[in-house]
Amino acid sequence: MTELQEIQLVYDIHAACQVKAHNVGEPLVADFSLRLRKVLSSLNRDEAFTFLKPLRYYRYLLTASVLPVNHPQLYPTDTLKQLERQRKQVAASYPRMVADFDALIESLALLELHEQAPLLSHMNEIAGEASALSRAILIREAPHLPLVQETLKQYWRGLLPPEVVTLQRPKELRCFDHLFVAGPISDYPAHVLQAPRARHLDIVRYTWTQDEVRTGSLFVKPVLLPMEREVISIRSTGTELHELTFDLEELRPVVDVGSLAQQYGTHNHKEIVEARLVVLEGGSGVFLELGDTVFTANPALAEHDRIERVALASLAEGDYLILRTEGGGDLVAKVADGIMGKHAPILRQRQEEWKGRLREQVGRQGTGAVAHQLTSLGARYADATNIRHWMARRSLGPGTDGDFRTVLMFVGLGDSIDDYRQALQNLRKAHSKAGHEIRRRLIKQLGRSDMEPLEREGFMEVTLPEEHGGSLSIYRIASLPRQTARVSYKNIGRIIAIGG
C-alpha cells in the first residue's frame, strides 16, 4: 500500500518542478529532413514512390530517438538501395527533381555513417552539470526500451547511466530528480507536463521540431492564480539550420482512417457500423464500435485490479487493450452465448430486430430527428450519442426501461413489448455474467504471467484455457485518431495492418 508521505513528494514536485526546453542543433539530421521534405512535396502523391514511406517513418523516429541515427532499428538500409535503383525513373519522369533526389540519397548515405546519438549526447551534457540523485530518460517508442538500455551502456559517459522509462511509467507515483524527455513534448500525453514526476523536467529536442510547451491553467476560471509554470528555453551550441522548422503534424506517421474504412467497409448498409480506429503498438490497428466496452490490463496494479472493463471513450494512449487474437468479434458476446445456450439465437434475433428497425429510421430521418421524436414520446436520454450507442450491435440497449419501451413503440414493436423486454433482460444477465467470467479468467491467467514483456515490448499473448477462452492479445495503444469511420461489422475487433 502506498504511504501518504510518498504522495506528498508528488505534490511537492508538482509545486516546484522546473521545466527546461533544450533545442539541439544537428546539421546532418536537419539536412536529411529538409531534403526529404523537398522530395516528398513533389513525389508523395505518385504511387510509384510509396517506397519513400519508410523514410518518412525514419524521420519521425529520429525526432525523438536517443539511439544513434544509423542504428539498424531506425535506419532504413533497404530504402537507400531502393532510392539508388529508382534514380533512373526519377530522371525520366521528374527530370527537375533529380538534383533534390540526389541530395536526399547523399544525406541519407551520410547518416548511414553517422554513429552519433545527438539527443542522447545532449542529455549526457546536461546530466554532467547536474548532481541528480535519480535520473531517467523518457522515450516515446516503447519497443526501443531494451535497445536504448543497451546503447546507454556504450554511449553514456561518466556516472551511472539513467534509467529508461516509457509512457506507462510516469503514470505511477514514482518521482525523479531529473527526467529527460526525448523529442517534442506534444508527442507525449499531456500528463507528462501537467502532472510532472520530476523536480527538473528537461525536454531535449531538435531545433527544427520545436513545439509550444504549454503550462498555463486548464480551467477557464481557476480559483487561485497564477498557474503558469515558467519554461526556460535553452539553445544548444550545435549548428542550426535557422530556416528549418516543421509543423509536427507533417512529421507524424499518417494513419489514413478514411481509406482504411473504405478498405474494411462494405456496400451492405445493414452491416455498417460507426467505429473508431485504435492504433496499436507495432503498426497494427483495430476498429472498435462506438459505444462499445473493452477489456484493458494495467500491469502496474495488484493482481485483482489488473483487468478492467471500460468504455471505448475512456481509452487513452498507453493503455493496454485486450483483443481476441483470431477472428475479431466480441469476446463477451461469445461467452454470453455459451451461457444462454439454446436460447441464444432467438434472443439475439429479437435484439437485431429492434436495432435494425431503429437503424433504418436513423438512416431515413437522421439521428437528430429520431432523437427529437423519441424525446417527445417520453424518452429521457434519447440524445444523438445515446441513440448511436443503442443502435450499436455490441451494446445491449437503453439503460432505462422507460426509454426501451419508447424505442420499441417508435419502431413499431409496441405489441410485443414484454417479449423484447424479457429478451433484453436475459441478454443483460448473460452479458454481465460473461463479463465477470472473462475478467475472472483473465485475472487467474495474468496473475500467473510475468507482465514485464508487456511493459517492455508493448505486446503479449495470453491463452485462456477454459471453454470459449482461446487466444488473446494484449497491445499497448499507440494512438487514438479522433476521426470516426463507418466499417463493416465483421471487421470490428479484427486486428489489421495499418502501415507507417
Added chain:
Amino acid sequence: MPEAHSSEQENADLIRRLSRVLLCRKGSEWVPIPPWARSFMIIGGGTASIYQAPGRSVVAFILPTRAYATPLLAAGIVVERARMLAQRVRSQKRFDGLWSLPDGNGVYIFQGSLRFKGIIKSHETDGCRRLRIQIDRNRNGGGTEYIIKPDQAHHLQPADRNFNLPRCQKGDKIDPPELLGAVLEHANLVPGQWYSSLECLIVGKAGLIEEEAKLPIALGSLTGRQLEGRLSDLVLPRRVEGEKAIYRSDILPMSIDEEELPLLTHDTLVVMNGAAAFIEKAHHWPDHDLIILLSPQDPSFTDAVEKLNGWYRRSEGSFELPQLSALPERIEAMTFLERRSDD
C-alpha cells in the same frame, strides 16, 4: 483526559484540528498525515455546507494524482456533517426531508443503541409539525407509536425500501462508529443517534477507492489516547461497513446500472472520482452538489476539462469557498453555481 473545547468557533474548526492529530503509517511508525492530506480533509469539511448555496454548487480540482484524495475529502465531509448534526445545525432541514415522505413510507427509528423498523403513520400539524411513526402492529391494528418533532429529526432515517412491521420488535443493536464518536466527543458534542445516511456519494473505480479507504490511521493526542483504525472509520462507506452497520457515505462502481442507483436526499454531496466518472455518470444527479476530482493522467481528462469549462460558461459564476486557501501549491480548482432544475 480530553481537552475541553466548547465554543462554536472551535467546533467549526474541528476538521482543521482533527487533521493535525490524525496519524498515518510510515514504515512501522505512526506519523502525522502530510500537509496535502490535511488540505483535502479541510476542503472536504468546507464543502460539507455548500448545499446552503442558492443553486447547485460545483467544485472541481485538477490534481497531480488522485491517490487517496477522494476518501480524505469524504472523511472531511462526513465528520463535518456529523458535527453539524450533533450541533443540530441541520435538524430543521433534515426534518423537511422527512416531512416530504408520504404516509406509509418505511423509516428506521433510533432509540439509544437500538434501531427499530417503522412506518410513517401520519403527518400532523397541530401547532407544530410532527410525524407519527408506528413501530409494531398488534392484532387489533394498533401498535407502539412515536411522535417525532423537528428537533428530534436525528432519531429518524428514511428506509431504502418499504417493509411490513413485525408484531413485536426488540430492535437491532447498533454499534456506534468508535473513531467518529471519539472525534465528536472530543469537541464536547453528543453525537445523538447513530443513524445511517448518505452525506456523500463517491462515484468511480469502486475497488480502488475501497482499498484506499482501508488506509490505517490513528487519532493521536486529540482523544488523550491513541485510537487506531482505518480511514473508512471516518468515511463510513456502506460498501465497506455493510448494510446493517452505521454508514454515512457510499462508493458507487462505474458499472452500476441506472436501476441500481441509491436514493439520495437533496443535500447528499456527489463526489466524482476521475474524468470517466464525471463524463459518464454526472448526468444521473443534475440537481445535486458536485465535487469533481480530475488528474491529467485520467483517460478523457481533456474532454472532462472541456465539459467543465462549458458548464462554467453557462453558470451563474464562481462562489467563494474559504477552505480552498488550504490547497497545495499549484493545484487548480474551479467553483461555480448552476441553477437547480427545480429552482
